[in-house]
Amino acid sequence: MSASNQLDQIDLELLNLIQRRADLVRGLADSGMTFQAGQENVRLDQLQDSAGPKGAGTPEASESMRQVLRHIASHCRRQIETHRIAILGPKYSYSHLAAIKYFGDAAEFTPVANIPAVFDAVHRGDAESGLVPVENSTDGRVVDTLGMFVRRHMQICGEVLLPIHHNLLASGTREQIREVHSKPQALSQCRGWLMSQLPSATLVEVGSTTAAAESAAGDPTIAAVASLPAGRAYGLNVLNENIEDNPDNVTRFAVLGRHETAPTGNDKTSLLFQIEHQPGALATAMTVFRDAELNLTWIESFPSPGSRSEYLFFVELAGHRADPQVAAAIEKLDSMTRRLEVLGSYPVAVLEE
């Protein structure tokens, strides 16, 4: 058989296998089994790790195989249910790219105008899941997201780490640029580059990097800082690639949902709490984690709405809320705080390019 016939043969076998997988998923769903979107990630990752060097190859090959498995899984799921995922839009924002990484590209994405609208869509039930940026390695916390966690009770079911590579995109040439549009976080992640390369351009903050690309498409004097897929979607010229000041620029996204996530053995827990406004209160609260020997991976303070001197704290720690020492620490913390919310326990994300 010729090589091209063999390729046809393999592709046919792959299609048949994918159909068999989809039929199996439908059969399981018919018999009452429930599937939580994105939750197959842990199983797929383990499966791929156990395939060893043959399945892994170079890190890049390994990541693209993971993506292939995720896309097949989301394609099969789509045949049994529509799972809507609210994201900061329009399409091709970094939030959209992170959501594809987590849910696979056959999922149904609902782009909304801003971060509060993602929370609202999940809260109202317009979407089953949402995805929001939480922090960036260069720029720190995303204030809109933390503010919404303070205002709305919302469950975190998972997280995604996405390397962020920004690009200068425009419909004209670099000489025509008068303004550079992007989301404040993206402008901040490229501040050094923009100051040295385009010192006379005015920086304009907009709702998302894709909204910036949209404006750039309609006006050659506007450049956008956005993703390459956004540039392609709006037919923009890529004037410069990788303009982020820190080449290891990574944003962490939280997956919002309405279900609790089962322990996997490598989980973290996010908490939000408010303590009495008195000397030593935070130090006392921290002793709970020290005494339980829990490793804190993140802590942020956030002003309490309506009060200038009171703060809420976001803490993330290694472990699942179902682990006895985590559960005991949460119970103890609850007795010494004014407000305590377990935002969720979920698998720790791995960083892949």
Ligand SMILES: O=C(O)C(=O)C[C@]1(C(=O)O)C=C[C@@H](O)C=C1
């Ligand atoms: O505007 C986008 O494309 C987003 O998805 C938002 C966002 C953010 O606010 O952090 C996400 C990743 C990057 O850090 C820059 C922008």
